Amino acid sequence: MKALLPLLAALPLSSFLYLSPSAPAPKYAVADIPAALREGAHAVLRADDEVVTIKSAGRLVHTVHRVVTILDAAGDDFGRHSVGYDALNAVSYLRGAVYDADGRLLHQLRPAEVRDQGMGDTGGSFMTDVRVRYADLRQPQGPYTVEFDYEIVSDNTLFYPDWQPQEEEGLAVQSATLRVNTPTALPLRYQERQLPAGTTVAHTTAGSQETYQWQLANLPAVDDEEVAPPLAYSTPAVVLAPAAFEVQGHKGTAASWQSFGQWNYELNAGRDQLPPATLAKVAALVKDAPDARTRAQRIYSMLQGSTRYISVQLGLGGWQTFPASSVASNGYGDCKALSNYTKALLAAAGVPSYVALVGAGSDRPDLRADFPSSQFNHAVLCVPMAQAGRPDTLWLECTSQTNPFGYMGSFTGNRHALLLTPQGGQVVATPRYGAAENRQVRRVDLFLDAVGGATATARTLRTGQEHDFYSQLLHELGPAEQKKYVTDRLRLPTFTLTKFNLAATPATPTPGVVETLGLSLPGFAVPSGKRVFINANLLSRLPALPAQIGERQAAVWLPRASLHADTVRLHLPAGFRAETLPAAVQFSTDYGTYACQYQSLPDGTVQYTRHLELKRAQMPRTAYAGYLDFRRKISIADKAQVVLLKTES
Numbered sequence: 001m002k003a004l005l006p007l008l009a010a011l012p013l014s015s016f017l018y019l020s021p022s023a024p025a026p027k028y029a030v031a032d033i034p035a036a037l038r039e040g041a042h043a044v045l046r047a048d049d050e051v052v053t054i055k056s057a058g059r060l061v062h063t064v065h066r067v068v069t070i071l072d073a074a075g076d077d078f079g080r081h082s083v084g085y086d087a088l089n090a091v092s093y094l095r096g097a098v099y100d101a102d103g104r105l106l107h108q109l110r111p112a113e114v115r116d117q118g119m120g121d122t123g124g125s126f127m128t129d130v131r132v133r134y135a136d137l138r139q140p141q142g143p144y145t146v147e148f149d150y151e152i153v154s155d156n157t158l159f160y161p162d163w164q165p166q167e168e169e170g171l172a173v174q175s176a177t178l179r180v181n182t183p184t185a186l187p188l189r190y191q192e193r194q195l196p197a198g199t200t201v202a203h204t205t206a207g208s209q210e211t212y213q214w215q216l217a218n219l220p221a222v223d224d225e226e227v228a229p230p231l232a233y234s235t236p237a238v239v240l241a242p243a244a245f246e247v248q249g250h251k252g253t254a255a256s257w258q259s260f261g262q263w264n265y266e267l268n269a270g271r272d273q274l275p276p277a278t279l280a281k282v283a284a285l286v287k288d289a290p291d292a293r294t295r296a297q298r299i300y301s302m303l304q305g306s307t308r309y310i311s312v313q314l315g316l317g318g319w320q321t322f323p324a325s326s327v328a329s330n331g332y333g334d335c336k337a338l339s340n341y342t343k344a345l346l347a348a349a350g351v352p353s354y355v356a357l358v359g360a361g362s363d364r365p366d367l368r369a370d371f372p373s374s375q376f377n378h379a380v381l382c383v384p385m386a387q388a389g390r391p392d393t394l395w396l397e398c399t400s401q402t403n404p405f406g407y408m409g410s411f412t413g414n415r416h417a418l419l420l421t422p423q424g425g426q427v428v429a430t431p432r433y434g435a436a437e438n439r440q441v442r443r444v445d446l447f448l449d450a451v452g453g454a455t456a457t458a459r460t461l462r463t464g465q466e467h468d469f470y471s472q473l474l475h476e477l478g479p480a481e482q483k484k485y486v487t488d489r490l491r492l493p494t495f496t497l498t499k500f501n502l503a504a505t506p507a508t509p510t511p512g513v514v515e516t517l518g519l520s521l522p523g524f525a526v527p528s529g530k531r532v533f534i535n536a537n538l539l540s541r542l543p544a545l546p547a548q549i550g551e552r553q554a555a556v557w558l559p560r561a562s563l564h565a566d567t568v569r570l571h572l573p574a575g576f577r578a579e580t581l582p583a584a585v586q587f588s589t590d591y592g593t594y595a596c597q598y599q600s601l602p603d604g605t606v607q608y609t610r611h612l613e614l615k616r617a618q619m620p621r622t623a624y625a626g627y628l629d630f631r632r633k634i635s636i637a638d639k640a641q642v643v644l645l646k647t648e649s
Contacts, residue, residue, distance in 0.1 A: 026103035028145040030069055033174060034218065041221035042170035043068050043075030046145065052161055054182035058246035062152045062161050069145040070138075074170060079138035081148045086130045088247070092151040098137040099145040106144070109135055156247050158254070158319070158374050160240035166219055167231065173219035178238055180212045186244060188212055189255070191371045193237040214238050226545050227627065228554035229618070232365045241373035247319070257372045261418055261425015264319065264357065268336070268420075271323045272344040278328045282348040292385045293394065295349045300396055300405050303342050308332045309399040335379040338398040342381050353383040353396075358417040358430065362410040362468075369416055369427050380412055382419055382428070395431055402475040404507035409433070410468045410560075414616075435613050437464035437510045438562040443569075444538055448644075450573040452526035455498075456519040458539060461505070463512035466562055470513040474502045486515070491541070496520040525644075532576065532644040536568045536598070536608035544635035545628055552621045558591065561616040570606040575648035578606050582640035590623070591615060591630045596637055606642055 033044050046067040053061045068078040079098075085091045096109035115134040137146045165176035182188050184205065190212065192201070202213040216236055228234070243255045252263030274282075285302060289295040310332050322337035324344040333341060339355045346353045359367055360378035367375055383394040397403045397412065408431050419426040442460040462470055473482050483500045490497075499518025505511065525534045535541075572578070584597035592614040599607050612634065619627075 024105050026099075028067060028069060028099050028147070029103035030071075030101045030143045030145070032103075033069060037172040037174055037218065037220060038071060039220065040170070040223060041075075041172040042072055043070050043078045043172070045165055045171060045173045045176060047174070048165045048176035050161070050163060050178050052178070052180045052240065054157075054180070054186055054188075054242075056183075056246075057186060057242075057244045057251065058155055058157055060154050060157055060160065062154065063150070065147075065149050067145060067147045068171075070142045072142055075142070076138050078171070079144070079146050080134070080136040081146075081150075082132045082134040083150050083152065084130055084132050085152065088156040089152055089154045091133055092153060094133045094135060094150040095148070096135045096137055097147045098139065099147070101143045103145070106139070107137070109137065157242050157245040158247050158252075160242060162237065162239050163214070164232070164235060164237035165216060166222060166235035169222050169224040169231070172221040173216055176216045178214045180240065182210050182212075184208050184210050186242070189241045189243055189371075189373075191239045191241075191368070193239065194234060195236045195238075199236070223550075223553055225548075225552065225554045227556050227558060227624075229557040230363060230365050233557075234554055239368075239371065239373070241371065254372050254374065256425075257369075257418060257427055258424035260372055260374070261357075261420050262423075265420040265422060265424070267319060268321050268340060268355070271321055272340055272347065273323065273325055274344050274348060275325050275328055278345075279348050282345055286349045289349075292351050296346060296351050296383055296385075296394060296396075297405050299342065299345045299349055299351070303338070303345065303398060304401045304403075306331060307338060307341070308401065309338065310334060335399050339379045339381045339396075342396060342398045346381075346383065351383060351385070353381050355420045356380050356382045356395075356417040356428070356430075357420065358412050358415065360412045364415075367416040367418070367427065376418065378412065380408070380417070380430075382417070402471070404511035407431075407507060407511050410465045413465070433464045433510075433561075434616065435561040435563040438466045438560060439463045440466045440562065440564045442540060442564075442566045444566070445569045445571060446536070446538060447571045448525060448532070448534070448573050448576075450527075450575065452523055452532070454521040454524040456517075456521060456538060457499075458515075458517040458519070460515045460517075460539075461512055462515070463505075464510045465560055467511060467513045470502065470515065471504065471511070474504060474513055486517070490539070492519070492521065492538075494522055494524075527646065530646040531579065532646070533641045534570065534644065535639060535641055536570055536606070537566070537610065537638045537640075538568060540564060540566045540610060540612075541638040542612070542631065542634050544632045548624060548628065552624045555621050556617070556619040556623045556627055558615060558617045558619075558627075560614070562614050564610070564612045564614075566608070566610040568608040568610075569601075570608070570642065572604060572606070572644060576644045576646055577604075578642060579645035580643035581606065582642065585633075585637040585640075587633060589626065589630050590617065590619070591627050594634050594637065596640075598642065608642075610638075 028046055037044050046069055047065060049065040051063045055061060070076060070079050083091050083094055094114055098106045100106050116131060117134060118131045163178040165173050180188055204211050222235060241254055244253050250267055253259045285298050286295040289298060307327060311334055321340045322333050324341045327333040327337050327341040343353045343355060357376035358378050358380055359375050381396040381398055383396060385392055385394060394406050395408050397408060413431050413433050415430055416427055417430050419428050440460060440462050442458060444456055444458045446454055446456045448454045473485060482502055487497050498520050499516065501516040503514050505514055525532045578600050581598040586595040594612050596610040601607055
């Protein structure tokens with residue numbers, strides 16, 4: 001041993017660590033990642049090995065082994081992991097370790113380092129048994145590698161785990177596998193999405209068990225590209241669903257939308273009874289209502305004025321509603337309970353309706369109608385009725401105290417929902433909002449002075465989905481916060497906001513918000529000799545997009561149709577006239593249409609009008625070059641300048 005000491009002393013510290021009998025052998029060295037996977041990546045998924053074992057119609061086990069190398073600070077979020085659990089889903093274990101760039105173990109996660117937090121601890125309005133186990137292995141600097149292992153035992157087989165290893169932009173995938181073991185008596189339902197060419201499932205049967213296995217490897221990172229679809233539509237995935245399932249003794253099947261809806265309807269049947277006092281209140285409220293729509297509107301106003309929303313996720317309570325009598329007594333409920341309560345109120349007023357399940361969220365993918373499964377996170381109410389002798393359908397968002405009557409908006413509009421009827425589930429479309437509904441109409445009066453200053457008034461009406469965010473500002477923030485938000489986003493070099501107001505408009509035919517601004521613009525158009533150069537498009541300029549770097553990867557998704565119409569009046573100072581007006585511009589493409597023109601009016605003002613209609617569309621990635629050109633042309637036209645000439649000294 002003495003003879004070895006000088007040699008050991010001469011070795012670098014890293015070599016000494018390798019020779020230590022207690023140190024594990026290095027693994028997951030960054031150098032072992034192919035260069036092509038590191039290119040453009042913030043993190044690399046080294047391994048994602050998932051096993052789903054179906055034990056019975058009411059139980060499954062999901063085990064995960066996940067290894068991620070974080071290459072830079074933008075990938076740090078992958079250095080932590082959380083696993084949710086509740087009364088129906090138990091976490092058997094959560095283990096973890098972190099390694100340096102050479103694959104040497106830095107730290108083994110200790111049980112005391114795993115945080116356990118209830119979802120209700122976040123301060124939201126929750127009634128939930130959902131908790132989270134959370135581990136954080138982030139390091140001060142990269143690259144480094146984290147490894148997590150965990151297992152979930154679920155007694156809620158309504159949900160099978162989905163598998164989409166490439167879950168975020170900037171994440172490359174070196175290796176990922178999914179294996180599903182299921183009894184032959186419980187055949188697996190699955191849907192493959194966006195799998196690379198040649199990727200096939202390996203399906204084997206041994207006795208009474210079937211095994212399905214998928215494997216992915218060497219997927220380069222996906223860039224965050226302009227007007228790209230959600231990753232759910234662009235990266236490889238396998239979605240799983242049961243045929244037969246059981247939740248706390250309630251058996252059902254998801255083999256069809258009809259059967260899945262039937263299970264949900266029967267789960268909530270008989271929970272729509274109202275107390276006598278509430279029935280009497282409804283009768284008095286609607287006794288002189290001339291038609292069903294008026295009765296529904298009065299009921300909706302009553303709902304908004306007497307209830308509030310809470311989230312309920314207590315075991316089966318995630319699917320089974322509070323009784324309507326409970327909402328009537330307590331004045332609160334989740335989306336299911338409030339929709340069921342409103343359904344009961346409408347029934348008491350002689351207006352039939354149906355609860356509908358929907359995947360809500362402005363950026364949430366639409367229902368995959370070709371794969372019956374639980375794809376929902378929200379419930380609304382559908383009210384079929386006849387209007388002026390023709391079929392009509394009214395939709396009600398029952399969780400909001402401020403939502404306009406009959407308006408779905410960005411949250412639940414323009415998608416499909418599952419109607420729950422006594423005969424089972426039925427896929428239907430929620431209201432569609434196009435350019436006719438989603439409008440922004442702006443009038444600006446710009447008053448110029450002789451030394452280059454200006455003042456302006458602007459009135460902007462936003463309707464439909466164009467109004468949704470501003471409606472949220474109106475109802476959730478005070479006037480000072482509203483003003484600050486708008487001020488921070490005005491793209492003007494130097495200005496003072498002298499007047500500000502937001503106000504809702506009557507919801508006919510679609511709801512809207514009117515924004516009124518007063519602006520002081522010092523140095524807005526300083527004369528250059530005898531001329532003044534003015535960009536008349538004060539508030540509505542649409543910038544060009546940066547050129548595509550490298551080959552476009554994603555399809556082109558234009559998620560919202562809209563119409564923007566602007567009228568700007570330039571009020572000239574004494575002694576000035578319009579010398580040059582830009583030429584009119586007009587063009588039409590697959591992406592939308594654009595037109596603008598300028599004219600001198602008899603009263604000496606200059607009027608600028610602009611019309612931009614954007615289409616809702618999904619196009620192949622090859623269409624992106626055309627979209628870039630469309631935006632470039634708009635940007636050029638929006639920057640055109642009016643030239644004024646000083647005619648008096």
